[in-house]
Amino acid sequence: MGQHSAGGPVAPDPATTLADLSGEALAAGYAAGDFDPVEVVDAVAERIAACEPTINALWHTDLDTARAAAADAGRRWRSGEARGPLDGVPVTIKENIARRGVPMPSGHAAGDPAPADHDAPITERLTEAGALILGSTVMPDWGMLSSGVSSRHGITRSPLDPALTTGGSSSGAGAAAAAGYGPIHIGSDIGGSIRLPGTWLGLATLKPSFGRVPLDAPYLGRCAGPLARTVDDLRRAMTVIGRPDDRDYSELPPYEGDYTASGFDPAGLRIAVHTTAGCGMGTDPEVAAAVDAAAERFAAAGAEVERIEPFMDEGLLSDVDRFWRVRSWVDYSALGIEDQRRILPYVARWCTAGADVAGSEVLRCYQSIQTMRQVTVRATAGFDLVLSPVAPVAAFPAERPMPFDDPDQPMGHISYTVPYNMSEQPAASVNAGYTGDGRTIGLQIAGRRFDDAGVLAAAAWFEATARVPAPVRTVG
Template identity: 60%
Template sequence: MSLQSTALHNLSARELGEAYAAKELSPVDVADAVIERIEAREPVLNALYQFEPEAVRKDAKASERRWMDGTARGPLDGVPMTVKENIARAGVPMPSGTALSHPKIPQVNAPATDRILEAGGVIVGSTVMPDWGMLSSGVSSLHGITRSAWNPAWTTGGSSSGAGSAAAAGYGPLHVGTDIGGSIRLPGTWQGLATLKPSAGLIPLDVPYIGRAAGPMCRTVADAALFMTVLAQPDIRDYTARPYPAMDWNVDGGRGLDVASLRVALQTDAGAGADPDPEVLAAVEAAAAVFADAGATVERIGPLINQDMLDGLDNFWRTRSWADYQALTPAEQEKVLPYIARWCSRGADFDGAQTIRNFHSIDRMQQATIAATANYDVVLSPVAPMAAFPAEQPMPVDDPDRTMAHIAFTVPYNMSGQPAATVNCGFTADGRPIGLQLAGRVGADDHILRATAWYEAARPASAAPDWASLD
């Protein structure tokens, strides 16, 4: 890919950093190109909650000066990027996708925001999400409907809905999402992206919670890895974070990876939720064959969890959200998306003892997942059992009593704290992207990204997204 033949909004973060260093491009020109891209696509995609072009240009101009006088803050200085609206930016409201009055206005940045600004990143804006982050779509009582960059009739996935659409559309190369059950990886699979739900606490959070993580959403694995050099820095505000050894984020297309030595597990039965579509299974099976053909030992494994564990977790989440919903005035309750209100209302049915039993589903899921995957270097699986569904639909299984039927491949790794990456591995007959999930041991994030980069380079051309086609 040459700079001359590629639209500036399609350049990777690595390419931008190299071009800035060589004085071949200015961050100002790139910011202008991304702003133009956003203004062209945003009326349809609806990916951004906060977007101030003049502030973007001001930050890009400051970056340009640093590159010119030799004080650039690193390879991401001047690179356009976004953060999800539930990642604090001082002074920017955090409505979390709801139309409720008086959203929280943080006084300080979240750790991820601070690390981006310290690295000179140009934050283009905050990306939207559905109500309370509890939908795997771009349907929001505040924002309306966010749509796929591939086809506006299709869902973005969620809850990092705006981040997924922005990444696919070319609103800059780097985007931060959050994930408590699949909210980074689901938009990843339905938008053809490279993503990482990192090990627990590797990317610090100012509001940590069991299973919650922040992570990169990008077009390429190399960019996701480059972004980790900034995001995966310790911050005392995350009181749940554990110390990790230094990691090597130079994935280099997977070169140097001894694929033949890998023990790879292939999981195609989630043991809960919806059954995988045949096209999804076929794409994942073909990806596993790429590893096997390169000499890896590929073994099938069964489900990591069962339906009882998934239902228990879902019921605990319902109770948690019911507590938030119940605290609202009747007038404010009316502003919450009806689908979410109906979903969380079931939380009122559980007494204290049952809530504790539901909470213990997290422990059971964690134990089962770590035990089932301990002997493998990489675990391959679908990300979701289905491809993208209609954008107007709140969930892939459109029934508030079965809302979590799509997360049985992803949520185990939230509860176990293990890293799980995604990369595109094929398309349905009608062109919808299909993602491959690659998971590994806690703290093996760099190894998982290296394996993901290796597959990204080795996959057939038919499985690779053609980002230029979205122009």
């Protein structure tokens, strides 16, 4: 395990460089002329060279293009014409978010995927803002694992402790964020795939309200959002990627507020807390204790904190799992025999359970997902925020596809996260502490639908007041 105590790191990080600076610090340095974007890209390139052989976060890189874009950004900063808070700031994008000319294999080894013929809305918004897209990050097969295990990419490992998982399916995005491949990384999330790397890597993350960040391939519960080392960088990212695009037929109206507004005060807020999910894996006592301590912090600041009963159950969790198995079986069965053999055996066995599911059962599972949405909204509607674990357990060995080793089981570790995908509510994660052996514990902060800014403000307040020590990078 990493070099931590129960309260946080006890060993110093490897040398801090320009690669480790926040978006705010980069913008300030550019404005002051202390350094320029090309120097920052070079620092990130050095970090990638040092860490990538171990952590395996990147599917595709184009540092030469990033340097050219950095030179343009440097000229804009020097002439006082910077495009905004992300101009000259390094970012990465998950491999399932389209970048023109870059293949999108969806994490699996089957076939030879053609290069994308377009940029996704997120890619366009980042490019327009002057962000420096360094590359695309890896994911497990079809994004259907909560780890960094992939038939195409191999194993992605935690920069905090390479023996441990990154979480997934935004595994490469999480690893890149924790390793310091620049400050902002974009992932996607259909049941916890942004927040799970958050809890197991000590990151700040946001799964936005459904439709807030536009996608060119929207799907039930699917969102894209940022992973970073600080909440402030999540807020900066949302000012850019959270703008509408007509290609997303589920898009929300434009957000007219300010993601970066200060002045959050818990006093008078109604906040729910629960550390029992009602289904799936049991919650580790150390994880529950960290969430309870966070709730006490909100209460001490004047919030009205109330413990609520679980609103999920095993049937709801099993039904969404079965629905996804059928979806992946459709993809798997379309492959030739040789390509099917290239799919990760765990995922192949998992989705094969969807092979003989009747259409009426698929419809029942879909209706069950709507029930999940209903019970989640009903349980949380009376509260401004809901606090819970992100996952019931801390990080597990990197070689394991899941926290448990049985593809016949439903996904028993997503019972805190998946409800908010289906209810379309925003949910952030922020590092809340450490287990006795030094593994990170994330706090999930969920809010009412459309209140992404409020959820981020609460996460920023907790980050600033709790002062949980930053996790230690041990790689590179």
